Amino acid sequence: MSTMREVAEHAEVSLATVSRVINNVGYVSPDLRERVEAAMRALSYQPSALARSLRRQESRAIGLLIPQLDQPFFAALAFAIEGILFENDYRMLLCSAQEDEARERAYAEILIRQRVDGVIAVPTGQGRALQDLMGNRKLPLVLLDRDLPDLYASRVLVNNDQGGYDGMMHLLKLGHRHVRVIGAPTYSIAMQQRIAGARRALREFGIHDHDPIIVSGTLPQYEMGMAAANHLFDESPHPTAIFALTDVTAVGVMHAAAQRGLSVPAALSVIGFDDIPLAGFMIPSLTTVAQPIRAMGQEAARLVLEQIEYPDFEPEHVVLPTHLVVRDSTRVYPG
Amino acid sequence: MSTMREVAEHAEVSLATVSRVINNVGYVSPDLRERVEAAMRALSYQPSALARSLRRQESRAIGLLIPQLDQPFFAALAFAIEGILFENDYRMLLCSAQEDEARERAYAEILIRQRVDGVIAVPTGQGRALQDLMGNRKLPLVLLDRDLPDLYASRVLVNNDQGGYDGMMHLLKLGHRHVRVIGAPTYSIAMQQRIAGARRALREFGIHDHDPIIVSGTLPQYEMGMAAANHLFDESPHPTAIFALTDVTAVGVMHAAAQRGLSVPAALSVIGFDDIPLAGFMIPSLTTVAQPIRAMGQEAARLVLEQIEYPDFEPEHVVLPTHLVVRDSTRVYPG
DNA sequence: TGACTCTATGTAAACGTTTACATGAAATGT
DNA sequence: ACATTTCATGTAAACGTTTACATAGAGTCA
Numbered sequence: 008m009s010t011m012r013e014v015a016e017h018a019e020v021s022l023a024t025v026s027r028v029i030n031n032v033g034y035v036s037p038d039l040r041e042r043v044e045a046a047m048r049a050l051s052y053q054p055s056a057l058a059r060s061l062r063r064q065e066s067r068a069i070g071l072l073i074p075q076l077d078q079p080f081f082a083a084l085a086f087a088i089e090g091i092l093f094e095n096d097y098r099m100l101l102c103s104a105q106e107d108e109a110r111e112r113a114y115a116e117i118l119i120r121q122r123v124d125g126v127i128a129v130p131t132g133q134g135r136a137l138q139d140l141m142g143n144r145k146l147p148l149v150l151l152d153r154d155l156p157d158l159y160a161s162r163v164l165v166n167n168d169q170g171g172y173d174g175m176m177h178l179l180k181l182g183h184r185h186v187r188v189i190g191a192p193t194y195s196i197a198m199q200q201r202i203a204g205a206r207r208a209l210r211e212f213g214i215h216d217h218d219p220i221i222v223s224g225t226l227p228q229y230e231m232g233m234a235a236a237n238h239l240f241d242e243s244p245h246p247t248a249i250f251a252l253t254d255v256t257a258v259g260v261m262h263a264a265a266q267r268g269l270s271v272p273a274a275l276s277v278i279g280f281d282d283i284p285l286a287g288f289m290i291p292s293l294t295t296v297a298q299p300i301r302a303m304g305q306e307a308a309r310l311v312l313e314q315i316e317y318p319d320f321e322p323e324h325v326v327l328p329t330h331l332v333v334r335d336s337t338r339v340y341p342g
Numbered sequence: 343m344s345t346m347r348e349v350a351e352h353a354e355v356s357l358a359t360v361s362r363v364i365n366n367v368g369y370v371s372p373d374l375r376e377r378v379e380a381a382m383r384a385l386s387y388q389p390s391a392l393a394r395s396l397r398r399q400e401s402r403a404i405g406l407l408i409p410q411l412d413q414p415f416f417a418a419l420a421f422a423i424e425g426i427l428f429e430n431d432y433r434m435l436l437c438s439a440q441e442d443e444a445r446e447r448a449y450a451e452i453l454i455r456q457r458v459d460g461v462i463a464v465p466t467g468q469g470r471a472l473q474d475l476m477g478n479r480k481l482p483l484v485l486l487d488r489d490l491p492d493l494y495a496s497r498v499l500v501n502n503d504q505g506g507y508d509g510m511m512h513l514l515k516l517g518h519r520h521v522r523v524i525g526a527p528t529y530s531i532a533m534q535q536r537i538a539g540a541r542r543a544l545r546e547f548g549i550h551d552h553d554p555i556i557v558s559g560t561l562p563q564y565e566m567g568m569a570a571a572n573h574l575f576d577e578s579p580h581p582t583a584i585f586a587l588t589d590v591t592a593v594g595v596m597h598a599a600a601q602r603g604l605s606v607p608a609a610l611s612v613i614g615f616d617d618i619p620l621a622g623f624m625i626p627s628l629t630t631v632a633q634p635i636r637a638m639g640q641e642a643a644r645l646v647l648e649q650i651e652y653p654d655f656e657p658e659h660v661v662l663p664t665h666l667v668v669r670d671s672t673r674v675y676p677g
Numbered sequence: 678t679g680a681c682t683c684t685a686t687g688t689a690a691a692c693g694t695t696t697a698c699a700t701g702a703a704a705t706g707t
Numbered sequence: 708a709c710a711t712t713t714c715a716t717g718t719a720a721a722c723g724t725t726t727a728c729a730t731a732g733a734g735t736c737a
Contacts, residue, residue, distance in 0.1 A: 008457075008479075010723055021687045026725060033726095034685050051478070056455045057401065058723035061392045061692050076424060077619075082417040089411060089438050093445075098452065101436040103424050110428075117433065120391045122343075143386070144343075229623070258623050265625050284412075285620055288564070288593050290600050345693055356717045361695060368696095369715050393693035396722050 009050040018046035029054055060122070068098040069311055070118035072111065072128040072137075076103040078255075079283040080300065081129065084151065087304025088127060095312055097124070104131045112136035119144070125311040130155050147314035151307045153195050161310045161322040163303050167197045170296040170329035171204025174250050174278050177294070177331055179212050182340030183248035183276060186214075189235040189260065190252025191226075201252050201280060232259020240267050247275065247340055254279035254286045254295055261289065261336070272338035282332055291335035299327050344385040353381035364389055395457070403433040404646055405453035407446065407463040407472075411438040413590075414618040415635065416464065419486065422639025423462060430647055432459070439466045447471035454479070460646040465490050482649035486642045488530050496645045496657040498638050502532045505631040505664035506539025509585050509613050512629070512666055514547050517675030518583035518611060521549075524570040524595065525587025526561075536587050536615060567594020575602050582610065582675055589614035589621045589630055596624065596671070607673035617667055626670035634662050 015025045020039055027033045028043040035043075046052070060066040071088055073081040085101060092099050100123060104111035111131045118126055119140060125147035130137055134155040141148050141158070148160035178186050188205050190198050209215070226234060232251055236259065239245055251257035257279030261271055269275050271291055279286060282297030306325055314320045350360045355374055362368045363378045370378075381387070395401040406423055408416040420436060427434050435458060439446035446466045453461055454475060460482035465472055469490045476483050476493070483495040513521050523540050525533050544550070561569060567586055571594065574580055586592035592614030596606055604610050606626055614621060617632030641660055649655045 012723075022689095022724085023687060023726080024685090027686090030725080034683090036685065039686085053451065053454045055396070055457055055723055056452075057392055057396045057457050058692090059725075061390070061396055061694090062723080062725045064692070066392065077418060077421040079414065079417070079619075082414075083412060085436070086412040086438065089436065093449075098456065099436055101420070101424065101434055103421065114428075116388065117391075119388045121433065122390055122392050255623075261625060262623075284414075285623060288590075288597075288620060289623070290596060290625060347693075357694085357719095358696080358717060359715090362716090365695080369713085371715065374716085390693055393722090394695075396724090397693080397695045399722070 008055075009052045011052075011054065014043065014046045014050060014052050017050060018042040065124055066098075066122045067096060068100055068121065068123045070100045070102060070114075070121070070123040070126045070128075072102045072104060072114055072118070072126060072130075074104050074106045074129055074131045076101065079285060080253075080281055080298075083283065083300045084129070084304045084307075087301045088308045091305050091308035091312075095308075097312070106131050108132045108134075108136060112140070115140040119146070124315050125149070127151055127307045127311050129153055134158075145318075147311050149307045149311045149314075151303060153197060159322060161307075161314065162324045163307045163310065164324070164326050165197070165298050165303065166326050166328050167200035168204035168207075170280060170298075171201035171206075172208045173204075173329065173331045174201075174280060174296040175205040175208035176211075177333070177337065178248045178250060178276060178278060179208060181248070181276065181337060182342075183246075184212075184214065184340070185244065185246045186248045186250060187239055187246045188250045188252065189232060189239075189256055191231060198252055205250060228253050228255040229259040229262075232256035233263045234259075236260040236263035237267075240264075240269065245275075247342070248337070249275065249277050251277065251279050254281040254283050254293060257293055257295070257336075258285065258289060261293075272336050273341075276337040276340075278337055286332075287334070289336070294334045294337040295332050296329050297332045298329055302327055343390075344387045346387075346389065349378065349381045349385060349387050352385060353377040400459055401433075401457045402431060403435055403456065403458045405435045405437060405449075405456070405458040405461045405463075407437045407439060407449055407453070407461060407465075409439050409441045409464055409466045411436065414620060415616055415633075418618065418635045419464070419639045419642075422636045423643045426640050426643035426647075430643075432647070441466050443467045443469075443471060447475070450475040454481070459650050460484070462486055462642045462646055464488055469493075480653075482646050484642045484646045484649075486638060488532060494657060496642075496649065497659045498642045498645065499659070499661050500532070500633050500638065501661050501663050502535035503539040503542075505615060505633075506536035506541075506587075507543045508539075508664065508666045509536075509615060509631040510540040510543035512668070512672065513583040513585060513611060513613060514543060516583070516611065516672060517677075518581075519547075519549065519675070520579065520581045521583045521585060522574055522581045523585045523587065524567060524574075524591055526566060533587055540585060563588050563590040564594040564597075567591035567596075568598045569594075571595040571598035572602075575599075575604065580610075582677070583672070584610065584612050586612065586614050589616040589618050589628060592628055592630070592671075593620065593624060596628075607671050608676075611672040611675075613672055621667075622669070624671070629669045629672040630667050631664050632667045633664055637662055 011025050015022050025043050027035045028040050075081055089099050102114035108131055115136045127149045129152045150160050150162045249260050251260050257277050260277050264271050264275050271277055279293050279295040282295045286293040286295045346360050350357050360378050362370045363375050410416055424434050437449035443466055450471045462484045464487045485495050485497045584595050586595050592612050595612050599606050599610050606612050614628050614630040617630045621628040621630045
């Protein structure tokens with residue numbers, strides 16, 4: 008790989024002149040500029056980002072730390088973020104922690120060594136790794152989707168409580184009264200907020216005796232939906248509507264229903280949460296409380312870039328609204 | 343951020359000694375080692391990967407260049423690759439070209455400037471960018487999923503021809519004779535190979551007059567499935583089975599069928615290709631020709647690492663087998 | 678004309694590591 | 708007792724950029 012020095016020699020100018028041409032800064036006569044550009048072409052020279060980063064003390068890279076790349080929700084977030092970063096000439100180091108705190112810690116350390124200019128993180132578990140490693144450093148950090156207490160960082164969250172309320176309200180307004188919620192509240196604070204919102208809606212309709220169905224939080228979402236739904240279907244009468252706290256869980260519910268010959272939405276209404284692409288693909292297509300995934304990613308990227316550009320930018324908390332997307336998996340209660 | 347020099351001063355040793363304990367190389371007495379480690383803790387020092395990479399002339403980063411992060415198939419590939427890279431202490435620079443050749447070119451240039459040690463690429467379009475930029479450099483390169491002629495690189499492909507044959511054979515053996523194929527052969531060589539395989543199966547059953555239904559290749563996969571299926575359903579009699587060349591296309595077909603009140607698989611058998619997670623989630627679950635996504639990613643990662651470690655490693659071509667996954671969307675022809 | 682300001686280029690010192698080489702002290706072999 | 712080898716540490720030169728500073732010719736202004 009050719010270097011700036013070789014380009015300089017080839018063009019018979021100094022190192023500084025080559026640098027000026029590359030960065031388009033300072034004065035350089037048309038004559039020399041042309042010679043330098045010719046030399047770069049001749050040697051198919053590409054400057055080393057490593058050397059530049061070292062000297063400039065900025066890497067133009069940001070770390071994206073997510074729990075699971077293979078979950079469509081996080082993949083969609085990553086996608087939105089990548090777009091903004093590319094536009095702003097930043098690279099993205101993608102780190103998938105596999106919902107494993109040790110791995111998250113390992114990645115956090117890597118990002119620091121890599122001297123990324125900022126980090127966007129969807130923390131895994133208690134996020135101790137982030138606390139420890141980012142704690143005292145003044146590295147721009149944005150927490151996305153999952154909150155973490157006691158961390159000096161911007162946050163991009165979603166109004167989960169309102170979403171839970173809206174989802175439940177939708178079912179209640181359709182006339183359903185025997186409604187159950189499926190989801191693991193231990194999974195993250197977000198789930199607890201969704202449950203709280205759903206409860207609030209139930210209370211408004213004078214329904215008090217409903218607890219969410221909690222199936223061991225260690226089950227993956229799809230399996231949890233299957234198991235919990237099967238459990239509910241054994242009750243008699245079984246619920247006429249189910250609010251699953253994630254779309255993937257809702258799909259598990261729909262499969263369980265199909266196995267029992269329960270037709271959705273004729274015999275059972277199902278509503279999910281997230282609005283991943285899968286939701287629109289299901290048959291019947293899934294009614295869901297949509298998270299503004301694209302906006303979340305973009306906002307997070309915007310915030311991290313802002314913090315990089317203005318070092319004394321005060322961390323910002325943004326809470327984005329969810330919105331109900333009514334599709335074909337919910338229907339007015341026929342009873 | 344503290345530097346090695348500060349650690350050295352704090353521990354009252356030379357730079358070289360600090361470097362030796364960090365890299366665990368050469369001789370260093372227990373006494374000094376302890377002092378250095380204490381100093382590193384005290385300053386919460388993390389070595390700069392930038393400086394190290396510059397000096398060592400290796401970045402321990404590899405670039406992953408894919409057409410679209412938001413397509414589950416590519417997300418799954420990225421996921422598999424990330425796993426292997428992490429295990430081997432390599433970082434991953436994720437580049438999503440959005441199926442846009444200009445953007446692919448921009449990213450290829452970035453990767454070179456970033457001095458990645460290797461590249462895994464699922465080329466977009468004609469892949470001219472890869473030709474131009476990687477062409478003469480001796481940068482380890484692995485082509486994944488989509489082939490590209492005239493490039494000195496390893497390849498990880500899938501036996502698309504055999505997959506097309508197997509998928510079609512499955513339908514034929516179920517007794518279907520009026521079968522149509524949906525997919526855009528212009529999309530990539532892979533599609534043409536799948537079509538060729540399917541034709542081969544048809545010929546073995548003495549069926550010659552079937553051409554694949556080609557709907558404008560610029561339509562996204564889902565929309566293409568919908569449009570093509572609707573077109574087919576207007577024929578009478580309409581086909582009793584449809585082979586969609588990707589899973590997402592198959593889902594479009596299933597939606598079109600649902601809208602017409604055609605029940606799958608009772609009135610129409612549908613088979614897809616890829617076996618993305620969505621396939622198992624559909625109701626009915628989708629029979630499909632599975633690509634070994636995980637194995638493809640792992641193999642690609644393995645190859646690129648091998649080429650990095652052994653610079654005169656000869657590029658390898660590996661062709662992985664597809665296999666038929668029979669689920670609920672296909673059924674024996676009732677006629 | 679002398680004092681400035683532009684314009685244009687070059688020199689050399691960083692940035693934070695790794696590592697070849699140098700230097701000694703201690704252990705080992707004869 | 709002396710020549711080797713092994714152990715332990717340090718010095719300084721890279722790696723490929725950017726950039727502060729120096730230099731100097733050419734305009735501009737009084």
